Amino acid sequence: MSVDNLWNSGLKSLNCQPDHAQLNQLKQYVELLNRWNKTYNLTSVREPKDMILLHVFDSLVVADYLKGNSCLDVGSGGGLPTIPLAIMQPQRLFTALDTNGKKTRFIQQAVIELGLKNVSVIHDRVEKWQADSKFDAIISRAFSSIHDFVSASSVHLSKQGCFYAMKGQYPTAELQYLPQGFHLAASHQLNVPFVDGERHLLEICTKSI
Numbered sequence: 001m002s003v004d005n006l007w008n009s010g011l012k013s014l015n016c017q018p019d020h021a022q023l024n025q026l027k028q029y030v031e032l033l034n035r036w037n038k039t040y041n042l043t044s045v046r047e048p049k050d051m052i053l054l055h056v057f058d059s060l061v062v063a064d065y066l067k068g069n070s071c072l073d074v075g076s077g078g079g080l081p082t083i084p085l086a087i088m089q090p091q092r093l094f095t096a097l098d099t100n101g102k103k104t105r106f107i108q109q110a111v112i113e114l115g116l117k118n119v120s121v122i123h124d125r126v127e128k129w130q131a132d133s134k135f136d137a138i139i140s141r142a143f144s145s146i147h148d149f150v151s152a153s154s155v156h157l158s159k160q161g162c163f164y165a166m167k168g169q170y171p172t173a174e175l176q177y178l179p180q181g182f183h184l185a186a187s188h189q190l191n192v193p194f195v196d197g198e199r200h201l202l203e204i205c206t207k208s209i
Contacts, residue, residue, distance in 0.1 A: 003049065008171045010057050010193035015064070016088060025114045026056055028169040040102045042076045042078040053195050058141075058166075059189045062201050068136020068161060069093060074126050074153050075142025079107040081166070086119045089149055094156050097129065098124040128153045134158035141166040150182055150204060163204040170200050185208050 003010070007027070018026065033055070036047045045054050059081030066085070069092060072142060075083040086094045091142035096107050096119060104123040111119045122129060136158050143149035146165050157163065162185060167170075176182055182204050190199035 003052075006049065006052060006194070010052070011060075013061050013191075013193040014057060016060055018088060019159045022087050023063075025116075026084060028114060029079075029083050029087070029110060030056060030107075032113060036106050036109075037078075040106065042103055042106055053192065055080050056084045057197070058192050058195065060088060060138070061192050061199065062164065062166060063088055065091070065136050065186075065188055065201055065203070066139070066164065068133045068158070070133070071095070071137040071139060072131075072135040072147065072153070072156055073095060073140060074140040075099075076107060077103055077142060077200070079103075079110055080141060081139060082119060083107070083110055083114070083116070086116050087114070090118055093118050095119075095122060095131075097126055097133070098125060099123070099125050126156070129156075131156055134161065136161045138162075139164040139165060139166065145203070146204070147177045147179060151179050154179065154182075157202060157206075159206075161205075163202075165202040165204060167200045167202060169198045175202075178204065181207055 030048055030051050045051050049063045071094050076082050076098045079096055082094045098104050101123055104121050108121045135156050138153050138157055140149050150163055158163040186203040186207040188201040192199055
């Protein structure tokens, strides 16, 4: 399958309908990630085709589930899922946070080159960062532990906000150890185009009193 067909088929499967400018931004992001990755080792994924599947499509598959006007991406790495989501959702404000300076420098450069006005980049630890406001959504692909993700990030969640944990297999054991005051509000099994293996998105919200 050609790269163009891969883009078209995958985005159609995801029910994403980018305009011409958005599609060019998605493609440019993959080009930037591939170029920087050769020097800075931003991701273990080496081939641009695989980056489309394992990074861009894997990010966009959660787009329809996010709620609210603001989203914090904890452990954003090379800007995932922030950059693909920000391209497709210009109405939502995204903040990409990571502790790795070379990764946040890459994200900032990508934001500049792609002309994204709805992305902020923070180089800090989530538990130490002092934000100016709370977030409606907090998402992560990076945390191995849901408990650690929620515990470290909860100070940044708005009163009616939710966490969105992107996982592979359904984490039955992890969910037994959610921090006090939080519960699993919804679970979504995800289908990433042309990618085998399980993917789940877990919505974790504060318990109603």
